[in-house]
Amino acid sequence: MNINIIVCVKQVPASSKTQVDPETGLLMRSGAESRMNPYDLFAIETALQLKQRYGGQVTALTMGPPQAEAVIREAFALGADDGVLATDRRFAGADVLATSYTLSQAINRLGAFDLILCGKQTTDGDTAQVGSELAERLGIPSAANVSSVRMENGRAAVTYEINEYVFDTRITLPCLICVDKDICTPRLPSYVRRQASAGLRVHTLTLDDMPDKDPSHYGLDGSPTQVKRIFPPEIEVIHEVWRESPSETAGRLTSVLADLGIV
Amino acid sequence: MERLVIHSEKIADRRAFLSICPFGALELDEKGEVVINAACRMCRICVKNGPPGAAVMENAADAKAFNAADWNGIAVYAEQEAGKPHPVSLELLGKASELAAVSGERVIVLICGENAGDAAESLRYYGADEIYVYERAELKYFRAEPYAAVFEHFIKGTKPSSVLVGATPYGRQLAPRVAARINTGLTADCTALEMGEKGDLVQIRPAFGGNIMAEITTPRARPQMATVRYKVMNAPKRRETPVGVIKQRRVSDNALVSGVEIIEVKPKPAEMYIEDVDVIVAAGRGVKKQADMNMIKELAALLGGQAACSRPLAEAGFLSANRQIGLSGRTVRPKFILTCGISGSVQFTAGMSKADVIAAINTDSKAPIFRVAHYAIIGDLYQIVPEMIHKLRERKKAVTR
Numbered sequence: 274m275n276i277n278i279i280v281c282v283k284q285v286p287a288s289s290k291t292q293v294d295p296e297t298g299l300l301m302r303s304g305a306e307s308r309m310n311p312y313d314l315f316a317i318e319t320a321l322q323l324k325q326r327y328g329g330q331v332t333a334l335t336m337g338p339p340q341a342e343a344v345i346r347e348a349f350a351l352g353a354d355d356g357v358l359a360t361d362r363r364f365a366g367a368d369v370l371a372t373s374y375t376l377s378q379a380i381n382r383l384g385a386f387d388l389i390l391c392g393k394q395t396t397d398g399d400t401a402q403v404g405s406e407l408a409e410r411l412g413i414p415s416a417a418n419v420s421s422v423r424m425e426n427g428r429a430a431v432t433y434e435i436n437e438y439v440f441d442t443r444i445t446l447p448c449l450i451c452v453d454k455d456i457c458t459p460r461l462p463s464y465v466r467r468q469a470s471a472g473l474r475v476h477t478l479t480l481d482d483m484p485d486k487d488p489s490h491y492g493l494d495g496s497p498t499q500v501k502r503i504f505p506p507e508i509e510v511i512h513e514v515w516r517e518s519p520s521e522t523a524g525r526l527t528s529v530l531a532d533l534g535i536v
Numbered sequence: 537m538e539r540l541v542i543h544s545e546k547i548a549d550r551r552a553f554l555s556i557c558p559f560g561a562l563e564l565d566e567k568g569e570v571v572i573n574a575a576c577r578m579c580r581i582c583v584k585n586g587p588p589g590a591a592v593m594e595n596a597a598d599a600k601a602f603n604a605a606d607w608n609g610i611a612v613y614a615e616q617e618a619g620k621p622h623p624v625s626l627e628l629l630g631k632a633s634e635l636a637a638v639s640g641e642r643v644i645v646l647i648c649g650e651n652a653g654d655a656a657e658s659l660r661y662y663g664a665d666e667i668y669v670y671e672r673a674e675l676k677y678f679r680a681e682p683y684a685a686v687f688e689h690f691i692k693g694t695k696p697s698s699v700l701v702g703a704t705p706y707g708r709q710l711a712p713r714v715a716a717r718i719n720t721g722l723t724a725d726c727t728a729l730e731m732g733e734k735g736d737l738v739q740i741r742p743a744f745g746g747n748i749m750a751e752i753t754t755p756r757a758r759p760q761m762a763t764v765r766y767k768v769m770n771a772p773k774r775r776e777t778p779v780g781v782i783k784q785r786r787v788s789d790n791a792l793v794s795g796v797e798i799i800e801v802k803p804k805p806a807e808m809y810i811e812d813v814d815v816i817v818a819a820g821r822g823v824k825k826q827a828d829m830n831m832i833k834e835l836a837a838l839l840g841g842q843a844a845c846s847r848p849l850a851e852a853g854f855l856s857a858n859r860q861i862g863l864s865g866r867t868v869r870p871k872f873i874l875t876c877g878i879s880g881s882v883q884f885t886a887g888m889s890k891a892d893v894i895a896a897i898n899t900d901s902k903a904p905i906f907r908v909a910h911y912a913i914i915g916d917l918y919q920i921v922p923e924m925i926h927k928l929r930e931r932k933k934a935v936t937r
Contacts, residue, residue: 370715500750
C-alpha cells in the first residue's frame with residue numbers, strides 16, 4: 274500500500290533562555306536563532322520509516338512567518354518529498370484554536386491523506402494541544418503517547434503507553450498520531466539530500482488559498498484566549514543561604530534531614 | 537477586543553524597531569511599512585519598548601459571542617480509573633470550590649466510564665453540588681471521540697462558565713478535543729487560577745518556554761477551559777457527610793462510535809513514579825558525566841528516596857524520561873528535594889516548587905533555583921554530595937552498632 278503522510282512541524286527559538294527583566298518586566302531574549310522543534314524530528318523519522326516500508330509520500334507542513342521555510346528545508350534534507358508553509362500576516366497572534374484551524378484548512382486544501390504525524394509537544398509553547406485539536410477539526414480519530422506505528426489491513430496498528438498500561442490498538446485511516454520522543458532515533462540531515470533538495474519548492478499557502486477565507490477565523494481574531502500580562506515568576510524569600518565548607522554544609526543538611534524525620 | 541496596531545509613521549528608525557521583537561515578528565512590507573507577521577505571540581514588548589505610539593493596543597468592536605447570563609458554574613472533569621477518581625480530580629474540586637466562592641457559582645462534576653458510579657459516589661464528599669455520571673461499557677477505556685462526545689453533551693446540558701481538566705495524559709488529549717469541538721479557548725498546564733471580574737477565569741502558566749509567567753483570559757468565549765497539572769493545587773479534606781446530587785446522563789449510541797479499536801491492554805512492567813516518593817535528589821547540568829549519577833543515586837538511596845533530573849540530563853540519557861522533573865516531565869511534591877547543579881528554569885521549577893522543603897546546591901549564587909529554595913547552598917556538588925554520602929553512611933553505622 275502507498276501511504277500519504279503529512280508531518281506537522283514548527284520552528285521554535287533555538288534558545289530557551291528567554292527571561293523577563295525584573296526591573297522593567299520586559300522580555301529579554303539572547304539571539305534570535307531558531308531551529309526545528311526537536312520533538313518533531315521523531316515524527317519526521319516515523320514518517321520516513323513508514324514510507325520506506327510501505328511506499329508513499331511524506332509532506333512536511335508548518336505555519337509561521339516566511340522565515341519558517343527553514344524548517345521545511347530541514348525536512349527536505351531529512352527526506353521529506355514535499356513541503357508546505359502556511360504563512361500570512363493575518364495568521365499572527367494565533368492561539369491553539371486558531372493554529373489548529375489554520376492547519377486543518379491547509380490540510381483540507383492539500384487534499385486526501387492517510388496519516389498525520391505530530392511530535393509530542395513544542396519546546397516554546399509546551400502545550401501538547403495542537404495535535405488533538407487538529408484531529409477534532411478534521412473529524413478523524415487520534416492517538417497520543419504513541420510508541421509504535423505500522424500498517425495492518427488498511428488500518429494503522431498503533432501502540433501507546435499511558436500510566437501503567439500499554440494499549441495495542443487498530444485505528445481507521447485517515448487518523449492523526451502524536452508520537453512520543455524515543456519512538457525511534459531520528460536520522461541526521463544529509464548533506465547530499467540538502468544539496469539535492471535545493472531545487473525543491475516550498476509551497477506557500479496564504480489566507481486567500483484556504484477553503485475558508487473569513488479572516489476572523491484566523492490569527493488573533495480567531496483566538497479566544499488572550500495574553501493579558503506577562504511577568505517574572507514570583508521570587509520567594511530565601512530562608513537561608515549557606516556558604517560553608519563541604520563538611521559543615523553536609524552536617525547542617527543532615528540535621529535538617531533529621532528534623533524532617535528523613536534520617 | 538484588543539488588537540495590536542503598528543503606526544509606522546511614528547517610527548524614526550524602522551530597521552531598529554524591527555529588532556525590538558524577540559520573536560522576529562516585525563517586518564517591513566513592500567512599501568517599507570512595519571507590519572506584524574505570523575511569528576507574533578502578543579507579548580507586547582513592542583508596545584512597551586518602542587517609540588511612543590508606534591505599537592499600540594487598540595480596541596476593536598467587541599465581538600463577544602456569548603451572553604454571560606447563559607453560562608454558570610465551575611465544572612470539573614473527574615478522571616477515574618477502576619472506580620477511583622484520579623487524585624488530580626480532588627485537587628481540581630478544591631480549586632473549583634474556591635473559585636466558585638468568589639463568583640457565587642455552583643460546582644459541577646463530569647465523570648464517565650464503564651463503572652463510574654463508585655468514583656462518583658466518593659466525590660460527593662469533596663464539595664461538588666452536582667455530579668453528572670455517564671456510565672457505558674463503550675467508555676471503559678479512554679478514546680478521544682466518544683469521551684469528547686460525552687463532554688460536549690455535558691457542556692451543552694449544564695452550560696458551565698469555566699471547565700477544569702487535569703493535565704494528565706488523558707486530560708491532555710480530551711481537553712483540546714472538547715475545546716475544538718465547542719470552539720472555545722483552552723489554556724494548557726495552568727499553575728494558578730484566579731477568579732477575575734465578571735466571572736473571567738484568570739489562567740496563569742509559564743510561557744514562551746522560558747522564565748516568564750503569562751496571565752491568560754478567555755474574554756470572548758464560554759466556557760473558559762483550562763488544564764491544570766497534578767500536584768499543583770491542594771486537595772480539600774474529605775467531608776464527614778456527603779453533599780452533591782448524582783445525576784445519571786446518557787448520550788446516543790452514535791456518539792460512542794470511535795475509529796480506535798482497542799485490541800489489548802497490558803500492564804507495563806512495574807515502574808517507579810517519582811510523583812509518589814517523599815524524598816528526591818535531582819541532578820542537573822552541573823553533573824558532568826553519566827558515571828557521576830551513581831553518587832546522586834547513592835545519596836537518594838541513603839535518604840530512602842529516588843534520583844531524578846532536569847530536562848537536559850533526560851535528553852542526554854543520564855536518567856530515563858520518566859524521572860525528568862519539569863513542565864515537559866513530571867510534577868513532584870515530595871517532603872524534601874535536593875537539587876544538585878540545577879540552575880532552575882521556570883520549566884524545571886514549575887515541576888517541583890511545591891515541595892515541602894527545597895535545598896539547592898549550585899556554584900552560581902545567582903542561579904534562579906535559589907529563588908524557590910529554602911536552603912540555598914552555594915558550593916560544588918562534587919564536594920558536597922560525597923561529603924553527604926560519607927556522613928549518612930557513618931550515621932547508619934552508628935545506628936546499627
